[in-house]
Amino acid sequence: MSVPSATDAAPRDGAAREAVPERDADRDLTASLLRWVLPRSLFGRAVMIIVTPLLLLQVVATWVFYDSHWETVTRRLAAGVAGDIASVVELMQLARDPSAYEKIFAIAREKMQLEIELRPDELLPNDAVVVRETLVDRKLANALTDIVQRPFRIDSRSLEKQIEVHLQLPQGVLRVIAPRRRLFSSTTYVFILWMVGTSLALFAVAALFMRSQVRPIRRLAAAADAFGKGHNVPDFKLEGADEVRQAGAAFNQMRERIQRQITQRTEMLAGVSHDLRTPLTRMKLELAMLPNTSELAELKADVAEMEKMVEGYLAFARGEGTEQPEPADLGRLLRDVVTNAAREGAIIELKAEGPMPVNIRPDAMRRCLTNLIANARRHARRIAIEADYNGSAIEVLVDDDGPGIPPAMREEVFKPFFRLDSSRNPATGGIGLGLTIARDVMRGHGGELTLAQSPLGGLRAVMRLPV
Numbered sequence: 001m002s003v004p005s006a007t008d009a010a011p012r013d014g015a016a017r018e019a020v021p022e023r024d025a026d027r028d029l030t031a032s033l034l035r036w037v038l039p040r041s042l043f044g045r046a047v048m049i050i051v052t053p054l055l056l057l058q059v060v061a062t063w064v065f066y067d068s069h070w071e072t073v074t075r076r077l078a079a080g081v082a083g084d085i086a087s088v089v090e091l092m093q094l095a096r097d098p099s100a101y102e103k104i105f106a107i108a109r110e111k112m113q114l115e116i117e118l119r120p121d122e123l124l125p126n127d128a129v130v131v132r133e134t135l136v137d138r139k140l141a142n143a144l145t146d147i148v149q150r151p152f153r154i155d156s157r158s159l160e161k162q163i164e165v166h167l168q169l170p171q172g173v174l175r176v177i178a179p180r181r182r183l184f185s186s187t188t189y190v191f192i193l194w195m196v197g198t199s200l201a202l203f204a205v206a207a208l209f210m211r212s213q214v215r216p217i218r219r220l221a222a223a224a225d226a227f228g229k230g231h232n233v234p235d236f237k238l239e240g241a242d243e244v245r246q247a248g249a250a251f252n253q254m255r256e257r258i259q260r261q262i263t264q265r266t267e268m269l270a271g272v273s274h275d276l277r278t279p280l281t282r283m284k285l286e287l288a289m290l291p292n293t294s295e296l297a298e299l300k301a302d303v304a305e306m307e308k309m310v311e312g313y314l315a316f317a318r319g320e321g322t323e324q325p326e327p328a329d330l331g332r333l334l335r336d337v338v339t340n341a342a343r344e345g346a347i348i349e350l351k352a353e354g355p356m357p358v359n360i361r362p363d364a365m366r367r368c369l370t371n372l373i374a375n376a377r378r379h380a381r382r383i384a385i386e387a388d389y390n391g392s393a394i395e396v397l398v399d400d401d402g403p404g405i406p407p408a409m410r411e412e413v414f415k416p417f418f419r420l421d422s423s424r425n426p427a428t429g430g431i432g433l434g435l436t437i438a439r440d441v442m443r444g445h446g447g448e449l450t451l452a453q454s455p456l457g458g459l460r461a462v463m464r465l466p467v
């Protein structure tokens with residue numbers, strides 16, 4: 001028994017496996033549909049969560065009320081009016097003498113609020129249609145059929161505040177005008193008005209309450225964003241719901257830890273570099289005293305390189321140190337750096353239009369730019385810089401017409417002391433910290449530095465800086 005079921009299961013399994021991606025696609029579709037329908041903001045969603053059940057409840061309540069209460073009330077009111085009309089008709093039958101009709105009509109006017117008039121010898125048109133449009137019309141028609149039992153016609157349109165009923169009697173057509181309020185229960189509208197009114201009031205209260213709940217989350221997001229861009233952010237003031245306070249406290253702790261780590265790293269780097277400088281200087285002095293040989297020349301070159309590396313580290317460490325971000329115009333900084341480079345003989349062309357206001361550490365940013373320009377000058381002849389400000393970010397492209405860097409190496413060159421030409425030939429490179437520092441500066445501003453192929457033929461460095 002188990003054997004055939006096992007063989008049966010195999011194809012079914014396969015079918016199930018095939019069906020899975022379809023179901024996934026379905027789920028993706030529903031998810032994206034939901035995302036499209038749902039409000040995007042937390043505020044909108046929270047208000048919706050409060051308001052949707054409320055509205056549903058009210059609709060259901062109104063529905064039930066409308067169905068049972070309003071219908072019953074309207075039926076009874078219609079029966080009342082129909083009863084009055086029937087009484088008038090009966091009285092007319094009893095009176096026999098048409099001269100008494102006026103008296104009956106007068107009583108009806110006074111006691112029943114019915115305006116009645118007899119049009120003798122008239123006939124209701126044969127196709128006398130009952131206007132069955134509204135609930136009131138329908139109920140009145142039913143009541144007239146049941147109680148009065150005469151051919152009739154209802155006109156609830158012609159008069160604004162009254163309803164007209166035409167009855168076929170043997171004597172002619174009886175025209176009855178009843179005030180609408182005898183047939184209408186205005187409490188329904190009062191009820192709906194109350195529903196809508198309380199809903200609006202509740203919505204307003206919910207919106208106010210939610211707004212104050214969402215505000216700290218927005219503030220936290222802004223603080224995290226600013227911190228990510230390397231700005232100085234004050235301690236996040238804890239407020240709002242417990243969860244938001246928790247997130248805020250976690251953010252404050254994280255910020256402190258990151259800041260402590262950065263300080264530690266910087267201090268250590270600066271300390272080590274500084275301490276290495278003294279023995280290096282001593283070595284240089286000692287080497288200078290020795291007689292000149294070829295081995296000594298190599299040793300001197302090594303010491304010189306070590307010194308340069310230490311200087312590089314120190315420059316790196318200093319950059320991270322104490323400089324604070326301040327509002328600046330990146331366009332002006334660019335023009336400044338480019339002018340300096342041109343003065344030193346660089347062939348460099350700059351395209352940067354309009355002011356580019358941004359919060360930066362000016363010295364660090366200047367170092368980043370000069371490092372990129374120094375690289376381009378070392379490897380290429382022509383340099384072109386273009387800066388673009390699109391409202392949310394600034395993009396600076398540094399292009400050159402040199403040999404470029406093969407795609408596979410474009411990440412490698414960011415590693416400290418990494419050089420494409422490993423011969424340590426000073427003509428093809430320095431100590432290998434330039435790009436490391438430049439990227440570090442960009443990331444410290446919440447931005448990014450990447451390398452690409454330049455349309456000029458060489459390397460393109462892309463600096464992206466969020467504003």
Ligand SMILES: Nc1ncnc2c1ncn2[C@@H]1O[C@H](COP(=O)(O)OP(=O)(O)OP(=O)(O)O)[C@@H](O)[C@H]1O
Binds near residue numbers: 400404405
């Ligand atoms: N514009 C460029 N064109 C071609 N190769 C480049 C370019 N810029 C950098 N490189 C390559 O990337 C390597 C790393 O550059 P990086 O700026 O980090 O160090 P460096 O220029 O060698 O030394 P430093 O900048 O510290 O004096 C360079 O050695 C060079 O091989």
Ligand SMILES: [Mg+2]
Binds near residue numbers: 434
């Ligand atoms: Mg360099």
